[in-house]
Amino acid sequence: MHQEAKKVTAACWACPAGTKVVVGYSSGDIILWSVPCPPDPKTEQALQNELSASQITPISKLNLGYKAEKIPIAKLKWAYADGKSSRLYVLGCSNHHSANSLQVVLLNECTETRTIKLGLQPPESLIDLEITTSSVEQNKHRHDSLLVLGRSSHLYVYDDSLIERYLVQCQTKSPASLPKEVIVKLPYGDSSITVGKFITSTPCMPCSADEDFNMLAKNNLPLFPFERSLKDGSNSNSTTFSPFSKARNLFITGHCSGAINFWDASCPLLLPVASITQQSDNDFNVSGIPLTALYFSYDSHILVSGDKSGTVRIYTLKSETFAPQSTFASFQGSSKKGSNHIIRRIKVMKVNGAVLSINTTETLKQLAVGSDQGYVSLIDPEGPSVLYQTHIASELCTGIISMHFETCSFHGFEKNVMIVATKDSSVLALERDTEIH
Template identity: 25%
Template sequence: MYVNHTSRKGSLTPKDLNPRVTLHYGIPCAASILAFDPVQSLLAVGTREGTIKVIGGYNVEGLLVSPKQLPFKNLEFLQNQGFLVSVSNENEIQVWDLEHRRITSKLQWESNITAFSVIYGTSYMYLGDEYGSVSVLKYNAEEGNLMQLPYYVPTNVIAEAAGISLSDHNSVVGVLAQPYSQGKRQDGFYLRVSFLFIALLLIAYENGLVILWDVSEDRVVLVRGNKDLELKGKTVVNSSKSARHEPSESEADHEQAEKEISSICWASTNGSVLAVGYVDGDIMFWNIPTAAPSKDQKTESSSNNVVKLQLSSSNKRLPVIVLRWSADRSKNDCGGQLFVYGGDEIGSEEVLTMLYLDWSSGIESLKCIDRVDITLNGSFADVVLLPSVGSVEGCGTLPFVLTNPGQLHVYDDACLSSLISQQEKNTSASPLQYPEVIPTIEPYMTVGKLGLVHRDGKFSRDLSKIVLAAKAQASDALLTPVTGSTKWPLTGGVPCQFYAAEDYLVERLYVAGYQDGSVRIWDATYATMSLIYVLGSELPGIKTAGAGAPVSALDFCTDSLSLAVGYACGRVCLYKLVGSSNETSLNFATETGKEGMGL
C-alpha cells in the first residue's frame, strides 16, 4: 500500500491510499489462458481479472497487473525478446516489458478482435476482426511503440475469389502464418522467420471458408470451403479407443451444409496439413500447398484431399474448442499427437482427448493409432505444449493443462505412458502439479498469518543464522524440485537475490496452518519466500486426543519469536522458535491442563 505522506495531518482522503497487489504466489484462481516462450522457457498465465502470472524455474514468479480488471482473450510471447502481448475483452492490445513488469505500449482497436497470432521469432502480429479484415502490427522495442502497418488483406479480393458477398461480414476465427513459406515483397514489407520470409498466410472464417493468401503477391492462392467438399475418408474414434475408418462417403456426407469453424491449428511442421475444428464436433484435415503457384496458374479451389475425424458417432456433439498439435519426428511429418478439447458427445464427461494419428500412406488414409482421455482436475481452461525429449515412442511433448480454479498440471512422459498402457476407460494417472511455494489446496490451508521480526531483537540474529544455513543446504533442491522422478520442466528466469549473507536479517515470517494439522513457516523478508520450518500435527512422545485435527487459529509474538497454534479439537500448542540454546521449547494446553517438554 502506498500512502501520500505529503498530506497534512488529519487530511487523509481515499485518494491518498492506493492498495494494490505487488506479490502473488501460486496459480491465480481466476486463471483462464496460457502462453509459452520455448526459447526462454517461460509460461504466462492470464486471468479473468486483468492480471498475468509469469512463471519460470522453481520459485521464479512475476506478477503483471493491468490497469483494467478485464479478461484476456489472447496472450502470446514475442519469443526470446522479453515481451508479452495481451488482448483484452475490450480489444485493447497491450505489450508488456517482462524485465520491468509494466506495459510499454498499448493500442485500442476499434472493432472486435476475433483472431490474433504472433509470427514466431519476430515482432510482427496478424490480427483478424469481426468484419473479416486482417491487419498487421509491429512492435518496435527500441522506441517502445506498437504500430499498425499500412499492409492489410483486402476483403474484396477475398470475396471475389471465394464467390461470397462483402455484406456477409464473416468474422475471422483464425490467422496463421504458414511455417517456412518463402517470399519477398518489393515494397519493403518483410516478415522474417528462421532466416526465411513468410509468404503464405492462412485465414479461416467463421462460415467455414479457409483462404491461403500470398503476402508477396497480394493474391489468393487457395480456397477451401463447404460447397465443394469431397471427402476421401472418415475416421470415427470412439471413447473406447476403437477406431473405424470409412474410405467411402454416403450422399448425405457430400451434401455439406454451412459448417462453422471454431478452432484451427497446423498439423505439420511445414504447414502442409491443416486441422480444422467445427461447431458441430467434426475435425477436418486439409492438404495445403506449401508453395504459391505462379500468377499464370489458376487459383486452386477444389478440396480433393480432405478427411474427416470424429470423436463420437453421436449426431449431437460438442464444438471443437481447442486444437493443439505435436509432430512425431519419426513419421516424417505424417503423424503425431492431436490434443482436442470438445468434439465428444453432448453430456459426456469433460476430458482433454489426446489422439495418436498417422497418415504415412497419404492424408486420405489417416488413422488413429491410440486415444487417451485425460480426466481433468476441475473445468478446462487452456492447454499449451512444451517440447520434451521423451523415451516413449511418439511422445515429444509435455502438455501443461490449466483448469479452474487455478490448477496447473504437467503430464510428463511417464504419466502419458501410463495412460496409454491402460485399456480401461477413465483411467487415472498422477500428473506433476505446479510446485507452489506456499501450498493452499494440497494440503488445504485453513489459516495464515504474516509476522514481523524486530531487527534489533535479541532473537533476530540467531534466527537469521538458522535461516541462512537452511537456505544454503537446500539451494540446489529449491532450484530443481523433484516430484517422483520428474523435475519441474520450466527453467526460465532468475531467482531473486536481494541480500548479502553477512548483512542478512530476517524481518518477516509467514505462518500457515493446514487441514491436516501441520504448520509451515516461511522466510518472507524478500519476494522469494523460502520454507524454514515444518511442524507436524503429532507431538513426539506424547499421545493426545485430536491428533491431526485442522489448525483453526495462529498467533505470533514478534518480541520472543513464540508461536501459538490452535486446533479445531480445542488443543493449543505454544512453540518458541529460537531460545537461548539450540533447543526449541514446546508447551501445549488442553481443557484439562498443561504439559511441557523439550524438543
C-alpha cells in the first residue's frame, strides 16, 4: 500500500504481469508506479507482511499538460501490444472543450527518456472512453476501436491500428496524417424513427435457434465503417450483403433523415441488414425529409416510401437480395452507393400533402396514396402516372390514414372499390375505376 496526499481519480494496470500501474490524480498528475509482484502465490501473505511503502516506487511522471490546465484525470485505459507499442489512453475531466482532453501515450522502454504522445481532437468535450475488440470471421482478424462519448451523446470512433501506427512512426520518421474520428451511426438513436413496417413469416432456411443467431451475428452489417472491408475480405471500395431470405422476420424503419433501414428481427436483438439513402437514380444522399409512410411487398420485391413533402418513391429491389441462402451469391456495390446497391431502379412522383398511407392491389398494378390534406391518389406504378386524384373534405380532420382495395357486389354487379378511412373516423368506399363515392 502506498499513501498519497493527492486524490486519486483514475488508475489502470500498465503491464500484463501486474507489476506496473498508472495512476491519475485530481491535480492532473499522471504517475507510472512499479508494484512488486510475489513470484509464488503460496508465499504471497508472508511477502505482503514484509512489503513496505518504499518498495512501491514511481517509475516516471507523464507531463501531458493536464496539470498546467488544472484538469483532473477522468479515465485511464491501457492497450497491450507486445511491449513495443503498448499505449495509454488518457481522458481529462473538463466541462469545456480542451485540446488536451484526449491523449494517447506510447508506453515502452523509451518512455522514461522521451514521451511520444498523440493529442486527438474530437469536435466536443468528452465524458467517457472505451476500447472495444471485434473479430472478423472470414479472416480471423482482430480489430480494436477507440470509442469516445461526447457530452451531446454523440459517439465517435477511432481506428486503433491507425493510432498505434502513428505513434510508432513518431519514433523513427515523420508520421502519416493524424487519425480522424468517425461519428458512429447508432442503430436505434442516430436518426429518429418516424414510421415502421414489420414483415413476418418470410421464407427462410430452417435452422436451430443457435445456428440462427450465429448466422445473424456473422452476416450483419459491421457497426464501424472501417470494419466493412475486413468483413468481406475485399478492398475498401466494395461491400457485401446478406439476403433477406436469411431473416425469419424483417423490420423496416423510415427515419427523420429520409433513410430507410432493414433489420433482421428474428431474435430480440435487431441486427442491421441493409440501409437505403438513395433518392433517385443519380442521388445517393439522404433527403433530410422525414418519412411518413412505408409499403413493402416481399414477393414482388417492391418497396414504396412517402415523406412529409409528398414525395413518393417506388423502389424495385434486386432479386438477388431475396435469393435462398443455399443459392445466394454475394454481390458487391461501390462504396459510394453502400447498401443502396440492392436497388434495381427508382421511380419518383409527387402528391398533394404529406403522405400518410400507402397500399396496392394484389397484382401491384395500382398504387393508392393518401395524404394529410385529404387527397387520395390512384397511381400506375409503371409510369409512374396518376390515374386519378380525389379530395375528401372534412370539417374536423382531412388526413387519409388507411386504404384497402376490395371487390364487392352492388345491384348484382361486381365492383372494384377502395375503402378509405380518415382521421375523423369516417369510412368511405370509392369506386376504383371511376372515382365515384
